[in-house]
Amino acid sequence: xxxxxxxxxxxxxxxxxxxxxxxxxxxxxxxxxxxxxxxxxxxxxxxxxxxxxxxxxxxxxxxxxxxxxxxxxxxxxxxxxxxxxxxxxxxxxxxxxxxxxxxxxxxxxxxxxxxxxxxxxxxxxxxxxxxxxxxxxxxxxxxxxxxxxxxxxxxxxxxxxxxxxxxxxxxxxxxxxxxxxxxxxxxxxxxxxxxxxxxxxxxxxxxxxxxxxxxxxxxxxxxxxxxxxxxxxxxxxxxxxxxxxxxxxxxxxxxxxxxxxxxxxxxxxxxxxxxxxxxxxxxxxxxxx
Numbered sequence: 001x002x003x004x005x006x007x008x009x010x011x012x013x014x015x016x017x018x019x020x021x022x023x024x025x026x027x028x029x030x031x032x033x034x035x036x037x038x039x040x041x042x043x044x045x046x047x048x049x050x051x052x053x054x055x056x057x058x059x060x061x062x063x064x065x066x067x068x069x070x071x072x073x074x075x076x077x078x079x080x081x082x083x084x085x086x087x088x089x090x091x092x093x094x095x096x097x098x099x100x101x102x103x104x105x106x107x108x109x110x111x112x113x114x115x116x117x118x119x120x121x122x123x124x125x126x127x128x129x130x131x132x133x134x135x136x137x138x139x140x141x142x143x144x145x146x147x148x149x150x151x152x153x154x155x156x157x158x159x160x161x162x163x164x165x166x167x168x169x170x171x172x173x174x175x176x177x178x179x180x181x182x183x184x185x186x187x188x189x190x191x192x193x194x195x196x197x198x199x200x201x202x203x204x205x206x207x208x209x210x211x212x213x214x215x216x217x218x219x220x221x222x223x224x225x226x227x228x229x230x231x232x233x234x235x236x237x238x239x240x241x242x243x244x245x246x247x248x249x250x251x252x253x254x255x256x257x258x259x260x261x262x263x264x265x266x267x268x269x270x271x272x273x274x275x276x277x278x279x280x281x282x283x284x285x286x287x288x289x
Contacts, residue, residue: 057143131250
C-alpha cells in the first residue's frame with residue numbers, strides 16, 4: 001500500500017516541480033546515474049541529543065530550560081516536571097542540518113497529563129516543523145519558527161480529532177490552485193486515542209509540493225510553501241520576507257505543554273535525485289521497500 005501511495009505522490013509532485021529531466025541520452029550513463037545509493041539517516045540516534053539544537057521561547061538558543069528535551073530509555077522525551085507553569089514557553093528541537101527534498105518519518109505517542117498553564121488547544125498537541133527558519137535567527141521571545149507544521153494531535157478518548165494536519169506559523173501554501181491563508185487545515189486522517197504509537201511521514205519536495213502520510217495513507221497535500229501571514233510572534237523582519245518560497249529549511253519537533261515521546265526520527269535525503277524524474281522515482285521505490 002505504501003509503495004503504491006508513494007508512486008502516486010511522485011506523479012503529482014513531478015507535475016508541480018519545475019526541475020528539468022535528465023538530458024543524457026546514453027543508456028549506459030543513464031543507468032549509472034539512476035543508481036540509488038542513499039540510506040536512511042537516523043536524525044535521532046536513540047542515545048543523546050548531540051545532533052540537535054534547542055530553542056525555547058523566553059530562553060536563549062540551546063538553553064534546554066528545565067530539561068524539557070531529554071533522552072531516556074532510548075526515547076526522545078518532552079517533559080515539564082521542572083516547570084511551575086508552562087507560561088507559553090513553546091519549545092522546538094532542531095536537527096543540526098537543513099534539507100530541501102526528503103522523506104521524513106516520525107514515530108510518536110502522547111503520554112501523561114498536560115503541564116499546568118498549558119493552553120486548552122495544546123492538549124495532546126505537538127508537531128514536526130518543516131522548512132523551518134534557522135533557530136539561530138529566532139528572537140529570544142519568539143513563540144514558533146517560521147515554517148510549515150505537520151501537526152500531531154491525540155484524541156480525547158471520545159471525539160474525532162484528526163492528526164497530521166497543516167498549520168502555518170508565518171507561512172502560506174497553495175491548495176486547489178489558490179493561496180491558502182487560514183492558519184490550519186484538517187487532514188483526512190482518523191483519530192488516535194490513548195498512548196498508542198503513531199507513524200507520521202512527510203514527503204517534501206523543495207518548494208513544489210508537500211504530502212502528509214499517516215500510517216501509510218496520504219491524508220493531505222499542498223503546494224508552494226512560502227513565507228507570509230501571521231501566527232508567529234515576535235519575529236525578525238529581515239528573516240520574515242513575505243512571498244519568499246521555502247525551498248529548504250530545518251526540521252524541528254515541538255514542545256507545546258503536553259508530554260510526548262519520539263522513538264524514531266529518520267530521513268531519506270532525496271536532494272541528490274531531484275533533477276531527474278526517473279532517479280526520483282527510483283529513490284521513492286527504495287523508500288517503499
